[in-house]
Amino acid sequence: MGEASATGPDTAGARPDPVDAGDGVVVTRALTKRYRGGQLAVDGLDLTVPAGSVFGFLGPNGSGKTTTIRMLMGLIEPTSGTAHVLGRPMPRSARAVLPRVGALIEGPAPYGFLSGRDNLLRYDAADPTADPRTRRARVAAALDRVGLTAAAGKKAKAYSLGMKQRLGLAAALLRPRRLLVLDEPTNGLDPQGMREIRTLVRELASDGTTVFLSSHLLDEIEQVCTHAAVMARGRLITQGAVADLAAGARGRLVVTTPDTGDAARVLKEQGVADVVVAEDRVTGEVPGRDLAEVNAALVTAGVRVRGLGVERASLEDAFVALTGEGFDVAG
Amino acid sequence: MSRAEASSRAEASSRAQASARAEETRRANPLWTLGLFRSELLTTFRRWRTLALLGVLAAVPVLVGVAVKIETGDGSTAGGPGGGGPAFISQITNNGLFLVFTALAATLPFFLPMAVGVVAGDALAGEANAGTLRYLLVAPAGRSRLLLTKYATVLAFCLAATLVVAVSALAVGALLFPLGDLTTISGTRIGFGEGLVRALLIALVVAASLTGVAALGLFVSTLTNSGIAAMATTVGLLTTVQILDQIPQLSALHPYFFSHYWLSFADLMREPVHWEGLTRNLGLQALYAAVFGSAAWARFTTKDITA
Incomplete structure (x- = not known):
């Protein structure tokens, strides 16, 4: 783990080498979108989503997540830069790529006057590569998978937000997919529903489906994602494996003591880097050696130790460290 | 690494990729692609709004028929001595089949195109408004395919709406008035069977007369994300054109108005049939369909879908 902080995750500042589009399920290079009003929604995005990953796409509202997703799905034409999905350029190859992609974008949108089942039948009929002979069976299976079988005959306008969200997920699961793009999939769900969705995402990922999950819930990303990217104000701040990202703001050694000066000196002698003294706490990077030895050294030097331990950093700490602001601040 | 090595490796990896792709190639079956049209028809004709529009259209011949029946109950002729009112109205009492022509003449200037304007205007803007458009496009419906499907569905609605008026008028006419041989405008007599054929032909021509409005409405529908705005704009344009068509000072422009x-x-209903006006009408509708269809296509296939 000692090396992780040295190599660190990629930052937007460092230009990555041009990557073959086949390397990732989603690869964007210098992807940029400027809306007609002149507003720069996405600015030079270099994103690589590894195959088989559960990829968390994080950022406050207005940070450009949805614009990025819409460009990946061929709904919006980029101003400049390229986006490859499943190795093919978008939006040019939309008709070849999208049948293998399931998507939930900016919340569900069912036809209120149609039943849940008829909604799925319609979305499936819109896909010219979907076999109509298996349509009813696939729709029934998708409804079953999200737990909507009992409400399948009800008109969608009578659905709760959570049920609509499930219906949207079912539409994304009508066929086996190589990539699932889920924009805030747990929005409007109760805790039980959220757990079910997380379980579903893990199941799908274990089948080999790459899942691209946007969320503003950091703990959600931390629980299900293997990789993550963080956006703020249209720019990519960082991306990489979740473990590495958290390591960027990795847990810190915390020593609580009244003898802060001595403690800091001893810790430095023990090879602890980045020692900071604040009130009665001395913190530093977690050293490679056994913490018991560090503690013994402190005590031998006469430092009165009240507490010694490692405070684990969350992805939220990493985010705050990276953006220098709280997560809910709009960009 | 030598160049040959590199290229052979690249070849191998591209071959592996190609075979992986071939395994799961999902081809669009030309027959399956019609599934969207079927779904679109079902969706359109299952909406309460569509059914309400058709209901209103079906009621027009009933109103006309009943009004004529009441007015002529004392033996006078409908339309009065001046011969006012929609075409053929004075003949209804002699032959119920004329109610078909009268009803079509009464609904064509406003009711029919308004109904078509509502359905066409809402076609894409309504989907955008509801958010369903993005899901259709990522399904992926394909933009050109979706637009063509929408236009085909609006045309189907034009036909359905016209037939609803015609069939309702035929039923009311048969119920309230005698049927039989009829006199054409030219004064010749034709049999009832021939009359029915002419009625069907007229219904088809009336439906075809609406294709221009349908294309115009669809184009307006690509311009906005609000179904209501698109419907209002289309119906507003329709009314404006109808009014301008009545202003003699603009007579130079009149031949270019779709109405x-x-x-x-x-x-x-003449014997022999006068084709000049008919062909001009159909040619003009084809022109409108081509111009506004292309405009709609150009707009819809390049538009950022942000709704």
Whole structure:
């Protein structure tokens, strides 16, 4: 783990080498979108989503997540830069790529006057590569998978937000997919529903489906994602494996003591880097050696130790460290 | 690494990729692609709004028929001595089949195109408004395919709406008035069977007269994300054109208004049939369909879908 902080995750500042589009399920290079009003929604995005990953796409509202997703799905034409999905350029190859992609974008949108089942039948009929002979069976299976079988005959306008969200997920699961793009999939769900969705995402990922999950819930990303990217104000701040990202703001050694000066000196002698003294706490990077030895050294030097331990950093700490602001601040 | 090595490796990896792709190639079956049209028809004709529009259209012949029946109960002729009112109205009492022509003449200037304007205007803007458009496009419906499907569905609605008026009028006419041989505008007599054929032809021509409005409405529908705005704009344009068509000072422009030759369908009731107005009307509709269809396509296939 000692090396992780040295190599660190990629930052937007460092230009990555041009990557073959086949390397990732989603690869964007210098992807940029400027809306007609002149507003720069996405600015030079270099994103690589590894195959088989559960990829968390994080950022406050207005940070450009949805614009990025819409460009990946061929709904919006980029101003400049390229986006490859499943190795093919978008939006040019939309008709070849999208049948293998399931998507939930900016919340569900069912036809209120149609039943849940008829909604799925319609979305499936819109896909010219979907076999109509298996349509009813696939729709029934998708409804079953999200737990909507009992409400399948009800008109969608009578659905709760959570049920609509499930219906949207079912539409994304009508066929086996190589990539699932889920924009805030747990929005409007109760805790039980959220757990079910997380379980579903893990199941799908274990089948080999790459899942691209946007969320503003950091703990959600931390629980299900293997990789993550963080956006703020249209720019990519960082991306990489979740473990590495958290390591960027990795847990810190915390020593609580009244003898802060001595403690800091001893810790430095023990090879602890980045020692900071604040009130009665001395913190530093977690050293490679056994913490018991560090503690013994402190005590031998006469430092009165009240507490010694490692405070684990969350992805939220990493985010705050990276953006220098709280997560809910709009960009 | 030598160049040969590199290229052979690249070849191997591209071959592996190609075979992986071939395994799961999902081809669009040309027959399956019609599934969207079927779904679109079902969705359109299952909406309460569509059914309400058709209901209103079906009620027009009933109103006309009942009004004529009441007015002529004392033996006078409908339309009065001046011969006012929609075409053929004075003949209804002699032959119920004329109610078909009268009802079509009465609904063509406003009711029919308004209904088409509502359905066409809402076609894409309504989907955008509801958010369903993005899901259709990532399904992926394909933009050109979706637009064509929408236009085909609006045309199907044009036909359905016209037939609803015609069939309702035929039923009311048969119920309230005698049926039998009829006199054409030219004064010749034709049999009832021949009359029915002419009625069907007229219904088809009336439906075809609406294709221009349908294309115009669909184009407006690509411009906005609000179904209501698109419907209002289309119906507003329709009314404006109808009014301008009545202003003599603009007579130079009149031949280019999509509604200008609409009532030429009456020429099908002449013996022999006068084709000039009919062909002008159909040509003009084809022109509108081509111009606004292309505009709609150009707009819809390049538009950022942000709704």
